[in-house]
Amino acid sequence: MLRDEQVQDIVVIGAGIIGINVALALQRHGADVLVFDRTGVGAEASQSNAGAFAFSDIVPLATPGVLWRAPRWLLDPLGPLSIPPSYALPLLPWLLRFFRASLPDRYAAGLAAQAALMTLSREALERQVANVDAGHLLLREGQLQIFDSEQTFRASLPVWEERARHGIRFDLLHGADALAKLQPGLDPRFKHAGFTPDWLNTCDPAAWLAHLAETFRQRGGRIERAEVVALKAEENSVHLRLSGREVQSARQVIVAAGAWSHHLARTLGDRIPLETERGYNTTLPEGAFDLRTHLTFSDHGFVVSRINGGVRVGGAVELGGLRRPPDFRRSQVLLAKAARFLPGLRTEGGTEWMGFRPSLPDSLPIIGRSPHCARVIHAFGHGHLGLTQAAATGEIVAALARDIPAPIDLTPFSANRF
Ligand SMILES: Cc1cc2nc3c(=O)[nH]c(=O)nc-3n(C[C@H](O)[C@H](O)[C@H](O)COP(=O)(O)OP(=O)(O)OC[C@H]3O[C@@H](n4cnc5c(N)ncnc54)[C@H](O)[C@@H]3O)c2cc1C
CATH class of the missing domain: 3.50.50.60 (FAD/NAD(P)-binding domain)
Structure with missing residues (x-):
């Protein structure tokens, strides 16, 4: 010592x-x-995050107009975004900064900064993989970002345009068959998605x-x-x-x-x-589902990723501070949704987890x-x-x-x- x-x-x-x-x-x-x-x-x-190198996620959470959409999300206490009532007051200064970050000029500046950091992140990761010989821990399977409807897909078009502007490669897919080619077993209700091939995952973040x-x-x-x-x-x-x-x-x-x-x-x-966006997931054992790529269900705020042959289902944002115990009903809600969206998913034998994302308002x-x-x-x-x-x-x-x-x-x- x-x-x-x-x-x-x-x-x-x-x-x-x-x-x-x-x-x-x-x-x-x-x-x-x-x-x-x-x-x-x-x-x-x-320790147990979704394991994604999400290089195409260049858009800040505080998007213009978020002020009008957020109250609808907050109505469902187990929805993708929640604020425990007793934490609303301590959170207020952070929320005000969050809304300020959503003003169009600040949002545009934030997006440009995030894109610059992402370009460096993609290059730095490849340097690191070579430096520490970690290629065996990587999955190069891309990401399928799935939308519920043509309406929500259309609403996402400005974000895809931003990605194109920043040199991020993607394919926009339409029709259940096109989606099934990349991910068999997806409920055929899903007909619109974007595929980002340069997205990477680790087979286990731990x-x-x-x-x-x-x-x-x-x-x-x-x-x-x-x-x-x-x-x-x-x-x-x-x-x-x-x-x-x-x-x-x-x-x-x-x-x-x-x-x-x-x-x-x-x-x-x-x-x-700094606040914490608490997030939840459930890791299902090997054999739970034949996952071919990282899935993001955009309209529901959760993702499905392959972890050590098993499957991890999780996401959600709970702005609830560092002290409150986890509310695992959140991971259960996400798992139930995943079972509806991936009808063959075997949901038994999972391990639940909650983690503290360290988050700034912009x-x-x-x-x-x-x-x-x-x-x-x-x-x-x-x-x-x-x-x-x-x-x-x-x-x-x-x-x-x-x-x-x-x-x-x-x-x-x-x-x-x-
Ligand atoms: C559900 C969920 C899914 C996620 N999925 C992804 C994903 O797919 N891709 C992605 O990029 N990110 C993802 N994230 C976010 C990612 O996990 C975090 O951004 C990242 O882990 C933060 O890393 P960190 O090192 O800053 O913090 P931490 O991992 O929290 O590490 C901080 C460390 O500091 C130590 N510490 C704290 N205070 C002290 C002190 N006073 N003295 C000594 N030690 C101290 C703690 O013990 C801890 O080990 C996800 C997060 C969650 C919750």
């Missing part, structure tokens, strides 16, 4: 998919990196993260179990106060603590409107230096896209830590933007 007077080169707080990617990228450039996590590797959101963490360790990186309680800027270092352990000092600190990151940022004086992460301490770099708030954007976030943070220009413009990702 390190003693007080020793100053670590770089400490990363959080061993989720973001923290481990950042640690690997820093290590690749010669840094001596120590990762702290209070629970262990991948114990939170990064195994993916474990492989990255193991590679980091084998190359000399250290991951220790400790909770960081507070950060303090010193003249030539940052002090980390740890729960039940001595103080640690580091020349640079990366905050990658997922949905809890704002609490740490606050100890430096940074006020960041759907963009914070990647950049703390406004109150230049030795601290924030890397959190990736919402629905943490797995997708993790390799790119690692590359960006490694550039910042070495004081060289980042590969994309980081202004839209600044901690000061709210």
